[in-house]
Amino acid sequence: xxxxxxxxxxxxxxxxxxxxxxxxxxxxxxxxxxxxxxxxxxxxxxxxxxxxxxxxxxxxxxxxxxxxxxxxxxxxxxxxxxxxxxxxxxxxxxxxxxxxxxxxxxxxxxxxxxxxxxxxxxxxxxxxxxxxxxxxxxxxxxxxxxxxxxxxxxxxxxxxxxxxxxxxxxxxxxxxxxxxxxxxxxxxxxxxxxxxxxxxxx
Amino acid sequence: xxxxxxxxxxxxxxxxxxxxxxxxxxxxxxxxxxxxxxxxxxxxxxxxxxxxxxxxxxxxxxxxxxxxxxxxxxxxxxxxxxxxxxxxxxxxxxxxxxxxxxxxxxxxxxxxxxxxxxxxxxxxxxxxxxxxxxxxxxxxxxxxxxxxxxxxxxxxxxxxxxxxxxxxxxxxxxxxxxxxxxxxxxx
Numbered sequence: 001x002x003x004x005x006x007x008x009x010x011x012x013x014x015x016x017x018x019x020x021x022x023x024x025x026x027x028x029x030x031x032x033x034x035x036x037x038x039x040x041x042x043x044x045x046x047x048x049x050x051x052x053x054x055x056x057x058x059x060x061x062x063x064x065x066x067x068x069x070x071x072x073x074x075x076x077x078x079x080x081x082x083x084x085x086x087x088x089x090x091x092x093x094x095x096x097x098x099x100x101x102x103x104x105x106x107x108x109x110x111x112x113x114x115x116x117x118x119x120x121x122x123x124x125x126x127x128x129x130x131x132x133x134x135x136x137x138x139x140x141x142x143x144x145x146x147x148x149x150x151x152x153x154x155x156x157x158x159x160x161x162x163x164x165x166x167x168x169x170x171x172x173x174x175x176x177x178x179x180x181x182x183x184x185x186x187x188x189x190x191x192x193x194x195x196x197x198x199x200x201x202x
Numbered sequence: 203x204x205x206x207x208x209x210x211x212x213x214x215x216x217x218x219x220x221x222x223x224x225x226x227x228x229x230x231x232x233x234x235x236x237x238x239x240x241x242x243x244x245x246x247x248x249x250x251x252x253x254x255x256x257x258x259x260x261x262x263x264x265x266x267x268x269x270x271x272x273x274x275x276x277x278x279x280x281x282x283x284x285x286x287x288x289x290x291x292x293x294x295x296x297x298x299x300x301x302x303x304x305x306x307x308x309x310x311x312x313x314x315x316x317x318x319x320x321x322x323x324x325x326x327x328x329x330x331x332x333x334x335x336x337x338x339x340x341x342x343x344x345x346x347x348x349x350x351x352x353x354x355x356x357x358x359x360x361x362x363x364x365x366x367x368x369x370x371x372x373x374x375x376x377x378x379x380x381x382x383x384x385x386x387x388x389x
Contacts (some may be wrong), residue, residue, distance in 0.1 A: 063296075082296055082347070100297060102347045102365060109293055113342035113360040117291050120272040122225045122250040131293070132273050154348050154366040171378070172348075172366035184212075186366055186382040 001052070002027050010034060024061075026074075030055040034174035039063040041128065051076065051093070059099050065132075066105070073145065084108065087138035090164065092145030095105035102154040131198065164196060210248060224271065231256040231259075236357060242266045249273070252284030265302070269306065270341070281305075285336040292339055295347030302353045303334040339374065 010031060017034030019025060022045050029050045035054055035144030040047060050056065051074035060074040062070060068085035072078060073093035078098035083089055086106035091097070094187020108117050108131055123131055125151040143149070147161050150169030161167065161177040168184030168191070177183050182191040208351040210223020212273040214232045223229065227248050230335075239262035240246065245261055248254065249271035251325030256277040261267055265282035269275075270290035277296040280286055283303040306316050312330040335354030339345070343357050346365030357363065368382040378387045 084296075084347070094205075100348070102296065104252070104347070104365065107346075109344055111362065113291070113344075115346065116293065116342065117272070118290050120274055120293070121251075123253055123274060129228065129253055152348060152366075154346075156365065170366070172364070172382075174380075186368070187380060199208075 004029070004031070005022070005158055013108050020048070022046060023050070025050045026052045027053070028052050032057045032060075036060045041130070042068045043071055044064060048072075054078070055083075057099075065108075068105075085138070086133075088140040089143075090141070091143045092147065094145055095143055095147040095149070097143075097149040098151035098153070098169070101149055105141045105157050106133070107157065108133050114125045157176075164194060166194070212252075218245065220245040221249045224248060224252070226250055227254070229254040231258075235259055238356075239263050242263055244268075253377065254285075280310045283332070284334040286339075287336065288339045289341035289359070291327075292341045292345070293343075294345045295349070296351065297347055298345055298349040300337055300349070300351040304332055304353065307332055310388075377381070378386045 004019050004025040004027055006019055007076040008019045013033050013104045015033050015035035020037050020040055024046060040062045045068050047064055048062055048070050050072045053075045054072050056078040057080055060078055061082045063082060063084050065086040067089045070083050072092045073091055074090050075094045076123055077096040079097060079103045079168060081103055082095050084104035089103050089105055103142050119131060119133055125127055141155055142160040143161035144161055146164045149167045152170040156174050159173050159176060162179030165177050166182045167173060170187040171184050171188040173188045180194040180196045184191050209225055210227035210228040218235055218238055220240060222244045226248055234257060240261040241263045245266055247261055247268040251271055252269060252273040254275050254344045256328055257275045258279045260281045262283040265284055267280055267282050267286045269288040272290055273292045275294040278297045279302040286302050307313055307330050315330050318324050319329045327361055337351060338356040340358040340359040345363040348366045350368045352370050355369050355372060357373040358375045361373045362378045364380035367380050368383040369384045373379055379385060380387060
């Protein structure tokens with residue numbers, strides 16, 4: 001297995017960026033633009049991993065805080081996902097995610113308005129002018145293999161979506177989704193179970 | 203982004219003359235004012251120490267928008283034909299849309315008139331009256347990504363709007379809401 005080398009520019013890229021040092025991207029993966037990495041602030045040496053034959057398109061953004069890690073499996077199709085991560089987000093093999101999808105493992109803000117004021121007052125003096133929330137209340141998101149996520153979906157902190165499931169467009173997912181089910185709605189609810197007689201393992 | 207002391211600035215172009223930005227307020231994004239048509243003065247007022255990262259100020263000729271101090275908006279879309287008022291210490295997440303208008307009339311006959319007025323042949327033709335009502339977002343409100351806030355809504359101080367919510371009615375101060383339509387979570 002070999003990777004796209006850090007510092008590589010993409011021939012088709014409209015943005016004057018390069019592949020970051022802490023993104024391990026399989027050489028067979030497709031990255032539409034390095035603009036997707038301009039909010040990558042993670043200090044983790046292995047912050048982003050993108051597997052064989054995976055693709056991330058234009059609307060994708062790795063909005064990753066200092067300790068965040070994102071894993072995208074083999075042949076995963078990520079059309080336009082905004083990864084808002086302070087801990088970890090995992091997408092399994094063969095999963096397909098549509099445009100304007102938000103996967104957030106953190107709220108990046110306190111529930112307490114008084115504490116939010118303190119956080120906002122630190123922004124103008126910060127190096128990168130980003131909102132920080134300490135200690136983070138982040139909880140990892142796990143999306144299994146062969147999951148289909150429709151457009152405009154939001155997945156909330158701590159959620160696990162089981163293999164083979166479908167999340168309908170514009171759903172907001174607050175709780176875990178069982179494998180091989182369809183959920184939809186805001187908030188998302190179980191719609192039905194999927195037949196799984198001829199599915200190979202993920 | 204620079205963090206030294208400065209008067210408010212737009213990083214990617216020359217600010218329209220009827221915009222007022224407070225000290226240390228920063229607006230970024232090449233398309234921030236692409237749909238800014240306000241002829242009011244001021245058409246846009248932002249207080250001090252606010253961050254407007256990738257926000258679209260789609261403000262119509264008769265409209266004005268005001269935003270307070272220490273706000274933090276990322277990639278929000280503000281569609282104003284009348285007035286949107288945002289208080290102090292307000293956070294609004296990615297891809298959230300706030301609109302104070304219905305955009306088009308509801309009556310079918312008036313929509314035909316509107317389609318013609320908006321067409322390439324509609325130059326000089328008046329658009330029909332379109333329902334609009336001010337949106338007010340009070341201090342200390344948190345609005346997550348992918349929300350929609352509709353016309354005439356007042357969101358009370360300190361309210362917490364979960365991501366993806368569609369807010370069609372007023373939200374009480376301190377309330378916690380989610381869903382489409384947004385409803386209050388039991389306190």
